[in-house]
Amino acid sequence: MSLTSVIASLLIAIGTGFYLAGTVGLLRFPDIHSRLHALTKADNTGLGFLAIGVALLSGSLRLAVLIALVWLLALVAASVACHVIARYALDKRNTDPGPPA
Amino acid sequence: MTLLDGLLALLLLLLAGRCVTAASLLQAIVAFIVLGLLLALSWVRLEAPDLALAEAAIGAGLLGVLLLGTWRRLPAGSGEQETPWPWQGSAQAIAALGCVALAVVLALALHETTLGPAAAGTAALAQLEAAGVDQPVTAVLLNFRAYDTLLEMGVLLMTLIGTLMLRRPLQDGALAAPATPLPQSLARLFLPPILLSGLYLVWAGAYSPGGAFQGGAVLAGAGVMLALTGLLRGSTRDDLPLRCLLVLGAALFTLSGVLLIPLTGHFMAYPDDLVTPLMVLIEFSLAISIALSLMMLFTGTPGLCRTRP
Amino acid sequence: MIVLVLDVACLVLILLLGLGLIRVIAGPAAADRILAIQLSGTTTVGLLLLLAIRLEQPALIHAALVFVLFAALLALGFVYGTEHER
Numbered sequence: 001m002s003l004t005s006v007i008a009s010l011l012i013a014i015g016t017g018f019y020l021a022g023t024v025g026l027l028r029f030p031d032i033h034s035r036l037h038a039l040t041k042a043d044n045t046g047l048g049f050l051a052i053g054v055a056l057l058s059g060s061l062r063l064a065v066l067i068a069l070v071w072l073l074a075l076v077a078a079s080v081a082c083h084v085i086a087r088y089a090l091d092k093r094n095t096d097p098g099p100p101a
Numbered sequence: 102m103t104l105l106d107g108l109l110a111l112l113l114l115l116l117a118g119r120c121v122t123a124a125s126l127l128q129a130i131v132a133f134i135v136l137g138l139l140l141a142l143s144w145v146r147l148e149a150p151d152l153a154l155a156e157a158a159i160g161a162g163l164l165g166v167l168l169l170g171t172w173r174r175l176p177a178g179s180g181e182q183e184t185p186w187p188w189q190g191s192a193q194a195i196a197a198l199g200c201v202a203l204a205v206v207l208a209l210a211l212h213e214t215t216l217g218p219a220a221a222g223t224a225a226l227a228q229l230e231a232a233g234v235d236q237p238v239t240a241v242l243l244n245f246r247a248y249d250t251l252l253e254m255g256v257l258l259m260t261l262i263g264t265l266m267l268r269r270p271l272q273d274g275a276l277a278a279p280a281t282p283l284p285q286s287l288a289r290l291f292l293p294p295i296l297l298s299g300l301y302l303v304w305a306g307a308y309s310p311g312g313a314f315q316g317g318a319v320l321a322g323a324g325v326m327l328a329l330t331g332l333l334r335g336s337t338r339d340d341l342p343l344r345c346l347l348v349l350g351a352a353l354f355t356l357s358g359v360l361l362i363p364l365t366g367h368f369m370a371y372p373d374d375l376v377t378p379l380m381v382l383i384e385f386s387l388a389i390s391i392a393l394s395l396m397m398l399f400t401g402t403p404g405l406c407r408t409r410p
Numbered sequence: 411m412i413v414l415v416l417d418v419a420c421l422v423l424i425l426l427l428g429l430g431l432i433r434v435i436a437g438p439a440a441a442d443r444i445l446a447i448q449l450s451g452t453t454t455v456g457l458l459l460l461l462a463i464r465l466e467q468p469a470l471i472h473a474a475l476v477f478v479l480f481a482a483l484l485a486l487g488f489v490y491g492t493e494h495e496r
Contacts, residue, residue: 005411005412008412009411009412009415012415012416012460013415013419015419015456016422016423019422019423019426019452020422022449023426023429023430023449023453026430026446026449027429027430027433032439032441032442032445035445036445039445039448043449043452044452046452046456047452047456050456050459054460054462054463057412058462058468066472069294069475070455070459070474070475070478073291073294073475073479074455074478076291076482077287077291077478077481077482078448078481080283080284080286080287080482081481081482081484081485082485083283084283084486084490085441085444085445085488085489087280088441089439089441092439092441105417105421105424108421108424108425108428111428112424112427112428115431119434127440127443128434128435131434131443131444131447135431135446135447135450138427138477139427141454141458142457145458146461150467150470153470153473154469154472154473154476157473157476157480158476158480161477161480162476162480162483162484163480165447166483166484166487169484170491173488284486291479294479295479298475302472310469310472315476319476322479322480322483325483325487326482329483329486329487329490330486331490
């Protein structure tokens with residue numbers, strides 16, 4: 001097993017760990033705004049580690065650039081998506097009488 | 102990998118069941134979108150990257166946005182707690198029986214099938230040289246089975262015409278810009294990469310997974326993003342150039358099929374030295390028509406115009 | 411060895427996708443369900459990248475790109491758009 005694949009395996013393992021953290025956060029955090037927090041940060045960090053690992057394994061510059069593009073666009077998309085969802089949830093909380101607690 | 106496939110199948114069944122039994126429309130729509138994601142993964146595992154791409158762009162992406170748009174237009178609370186209609190119990194029993202019977206027939210058919218290279222697939226691969234493109238799927242769609250693809254374009258056009266006829270007339274003013282500047286910046290930032298990947302997918306259809314339907318759906322996604330963020334809006338004014346573009350794909354496909362009859366003697370047969378440029382031309386014109394049709398299905402208006410600040 | 415790592419990572423991700431379905435089904439709010447879609451989307455993109463290497467199908471990276479582009483669109487489509495006139 002070459003050094004590259006050892007490093008790639010390590011990165012993929014770390015990435016999967018972050019995914020695990022994100023999913024646990026989505027399931028366990030008490031309200032929508034904390035869940036958003038778990039999701040955007042942990043998941044996209046996980047995707048980042050995974051992407052670097054996969055790019056190392058791909059062994060071609062063209063694919064590596066494409067993978068980097070996937071990650072960068074995912075970062076932008078996730079931040080904006082979560083921003084608009086957070087605003088939506090906030091609006092709903094201010095207008096709704098709220099759940100019967 | 103077997104474990105992965107098993108889990109995938111299990112989740113697919115769970116979500117499909119959820120789609121039809123969900124308590125509210127939104128729950129069903131969300132289940133359907135996630136089902137689309139898993140279906141794309143299943144196509145990957147079945148070694149059909151073309152379908153995975155199509156499912157990603159059309160099934161999970163564009164169809165999801167269309168369904169969410171429809172959900173927003175419904176009055177609040179519709180689709181939840183419906184009063185049962187007469188004979189509902191019997192109808193459900195009949196449907197259940199039908200499903201069981203279908204499952205049994207499919208299981209029997211699967212049991213009888215001997216796996217081997219399909220005759221049509223082998224024949225298509227053998228003729229690939231004459232098709233003008235290197236990708237077997239594109240060759241089948243645009244050349245060997247061109248008639249079928251042409252009719253699919255017709256179906257898409259009919260759907261759009263039907264939608265435009267049935268829709269309630271919309272006031273000329275459409276979506277207001279979102280209260281935060283982020284979505285518009287996102288749309289402006291994403292527009293070049295989406296257009297580029299859409300056009301790339303159409304072009305790539307000639308030699309690798311991709312093609313007019315996948316690329317067209319991605320291009321339509323760019324348009325829907327502009328419409329959602331208020332940069333582009335639907336207009337009730339009829340727009341002749343736009344209509345020409347809507348029929349461009351089907352028209353060019355038919356014309357090239359008819360005009361070349363004197364050269365080849367058959368409808369939709371292409372002469373050897375013209376086949377590659379023709380394929381690329383048809384592919385791009387189909388993609389443009391598909392993108393515009395899907396986009397106007399979303400806005401539901403006969404025209405489109407830019408929003409002036 | 412590397413194949414084993416990729417296989418295990420894929421398996422973990424699909425398990426997480428399944429776990430995320432709890433939020434799809436349980437909600438409780440509409441926004442929670444849309445969040446669950448975002449999570450499934452990111453997980454699917456990760457899976458596609460892994461499978462692209464594992465199955466030696468570089469075209470899957472394009473599929474991942476398409477998913478990224480549409481994930482944001484789904485969130486926008488949920489929050490913005492024509493509303494029913496009340």
